[in-house]
Amino acid sequence: MDQLTALRALRRVVELGSFTAAANALGISHSIVSRQIRQLEHQLGAQLLNRTTRRFALTAAGQQYYLASRDILDALDAADRAVMQQQALPSGSLRINAPMAFGALELAAWLPQFAAQYPQLQLDLVCNDRMVDLIEEGFDVALRLARGLPDSTLVARRLASSRMVAVASPAYLARHGVPATPPQLAHHQCLLYTLADHPDTWTFTDADGATQAVTVRGSLQANTGIALRTAALGHMGIASTAAFIVRDELASGALVQVLPGYTLAPRTLYALYPHSRHLSPKVRALVDFAVAWYRDRDWD
CATH class of the missing domain: 3.40.190.10 (Periplasmic binding protein-like II)
Known part of the structure; x- marks a missing residue:
């Protein structure tokens, strides 16, 4: 027996005054309503309604049970409304x-x-x-x-693609030289992002689509791109970073792009949620x- 369904049937019977009216309101037959009430009485081991051929009346136990179940149903309906309202509006x-x-x-x-x-x-x-x-x-x-x-x-929703660039300060490049090809990075101080899959391997693609994976070394590694940007601005080496992190510095000339004829594999921005x-x-x-x-x- 579905007790919640039986409670709703009992409430309809009591408040509408007949099994027929309750059945019509619930969209089920008179016999189903009668069976639900009998099953509820059997489960409780108590008679809830005194029935005659024409009418019924709540017993003392039925009156007490009806009032308590009515409060429960009202509270449940209020909880349903609150959740549905919250579902309708971001809050x-x-x-x-x-x-x-x-x-x-x-x-x-x-x-x-x-x-x-x-x-x-x-x-x-x-x-x-x-x-x-x-x-x-x-x-x-x-x-x-x-x-x-x-x-x-998790669900992963793609939002955008973020370009990656290798950057350094003009002062660093003036002191250590400007690399012309990716392999020349092996002779430079490179600033490593420790949370990358392979922080010491940078893979470049040339204009013809050929790729070159270069193992780089450096005296600084960090777990945030902001620290790498700060280090590059401090002339400590060459950083591989998302372009949006150094957008303003590239525009002002505080940092310049290294190996502009090559591209680094972009990163994708995702929204992740359960x-x-x-x-x-x-x-x-x-x-x-x-x-x-x-x-x-x-x-x-």
């Missing part, structure tokens, strides 16, 4: 994880606009450059830059906003 806390450089430099361009569009949301942004466990650490969505993603039960049959409105709102933001934008 509540939205926990976002993002890389340090992306959070500091790129999210600042569009997160305020997103927050203004959804004032019912409370945003909790945590920036770090490691792959977090979204479920274990309680994040709703993560924004990740990667050349590829490991197998996972798989669910019913994606929450707050996660959907963020992902859809980011997709629209990067759709026609050359963010590098």
Whole structure:
């Protein structure tokens, strides 16, 4: 027996005054309503209704049970409405994880606009450059830059492609020379991003599509692109970094591109979130906003 269904049937019978009216309201037959009430009485071991051929009346036990079950059904209906209302409008806390450089430099361009569009949301942004466990650490969505993603039960929504560049300061190049080909990087101080799959291997592609993988060395490695940018500005060496991290420095001339005739494999920006049959409105709102933001934008 479905006790919840039987409780709803009992309530309809009592409040509408007849089995027939209750059956019509529930869209089932008179006999099904009668059977549900009998099964409920059998489970409780108590008679809830005194029946005659024409009418019925609640017993003392039935009156007590009806009032208690009515309160339970009202509370359940209120909970249903609250959840459905929340599902209809993005609200509540939205926990976002993002890389340090992306959070500091790129999210600042569009997160305020997103927050203004959804004032019912409370945003909790945590920036770090490691792959977090979204479920274990309680994040709703993560924004990740990667050349590829490991197998996972997470949903990965592609947002954009980020160009990679090798950069150095003019002072460093004046002191140590300008490399003309990728193999010449072996004679330079290179600044390594420790969280890359192979931080000491940089793969370049020339104009003809030929690739060259170069093993690089350096006296500094760091787990954030911001630190590598700072080191490059301090004339410490050549950094391989996402173009958006050094966009302003390239424009001002504080840093210059090294090996401009070659390209590095780009990274892809993904939105990652747990798989669910019913994606929450707050996660959907963020992902859809980011997709629209990067759709026609050359963010590098």
